[in-house]
Every structure is written in C-alpha cells, then in structure tokens.
Amino acid sequence: QVQLQESGPGLVKPSETLSLTCAVSGYSISSGYYWGWIRQPPGKGLEWIGSIYHSGSTYYNPSLKSRVTISVDTSKNQFSLKLSSVTAADTAVYYCARDLSTSNPIWGQGTMVTVSS
C-alpha cells in the first residue's frame, strides 16, 4: 500500500530554514497526483502549505508563499519542503500528503518541528 513518511530535524533555530522530506513508498511520484504539505500548530487547526505536481508545477499558500519552496525528486521518489526565516509561529506538526482533492488522500503520520534557540 502507499505510505508517506516525513523526516527532518525536530528543532530549528529562529531565522533559519526548516527542511523536511517526505519519502513515498508503494507508488511512483512520477506516475501522477499532487503531493503536498500541511501543518498544525499545537492545539490549533490545519493549515495548507502548498503542493507540487510530479512535473514540478507548484501551488503555495499565499500567506507563506514568500518563504516556501516545495520540490520533488523523482529519482528518490520523495518530495521536500523548505520554509525560510522561521519563527516560533512556525512550530507545528508537519504532515505530507498525496492529493487532497481525491477520494483517497494519503497522509503521513506527521512530524513535530519546534522553532527555538
């Protein structure tokens, strides 16, 4: 079955860049679908960060667009998130997911990222 697994540092210093990777198993990213990132600050709601198609076209949340880059590496069957100039407000559980606009979106288990010095 298709599985997604987030990985990356659990602690990032303020003003630095948060970098996460989502490894996909059971499905080839190059076969299709949009692949995206969503985050959830502790005790708060879900926030969509952005998504990328296997061809590389991207969509970003307008409120984060200036700081976000999502890329795909089809050779490693994974996609990545970079969020620059982080502050404490970027502390959240970060989820990767396959295509939220389908009848069968697949979510990773999520990874907690804390921004603190």
Add this chain to the structure above:
Amino acid sequence: QSVLTQPPSASGTPGQRVTISCSGSSSNIGSNYVYWYQQLPGTAPKLLIYRNNQRPSGVPDRFSGSKSGTSASLAISGLRSEDEADYYCAAWDDSLSGYYVFGTGTKVTVL
C-alpha cells in the same frame, strides 16, 4: 487566515444528530468541491466526505455532506462516542493563484 468558518464546538448525546456548518465564499465553496476531515487526537486527519457529499469506502453512512451556495455542512446521525473528534471542512480557493484552504475546525463532544 482561514477563509472557511466553522463553529468552534458542537455536541450531542449518543444517538442524536449533529450538524456542523462551513461558511465560505464564491471563490472557494461557491465554485469548488467541499471535503470534510475527521481528526482524532494525535493522529493525521481522515477523509470523511469528498466532492461535497461522497463517502470514501469504509466511512459509515452516518456521515453525510451537503452544499448550498457558499456554505456546506456535515451531518453526523446516530452519534457515537467514537465520533468525538475535531472536524474540518476544506476546499480549493480560486483567488490569487489558487490554493487549498481548511476550515477553522469544530470540536464535537459526545455528552
């Protein structure tokens, strides 16, 4: 920053029917499909409804979705203790360059 507004909480006793509203605009709910997610504590969201009123396989028919104009709603009938969770609506928004937006979320409590 969410443009989809939900009531912060809803509650009911076992067996009752609970309805959650989701209010948007012409650029999101008014022109695109609505999705509903259930999130249990400490877990990733689970899709309950897609394309306004369709249930993925495995989702009980106690859950139903509807949409009218720029608003949508999720109904839970025959409320059960395991339905106690957070619920989020979501939709694509055509404004700016297009983006996906989640609702503010509703905590459902089973009394």
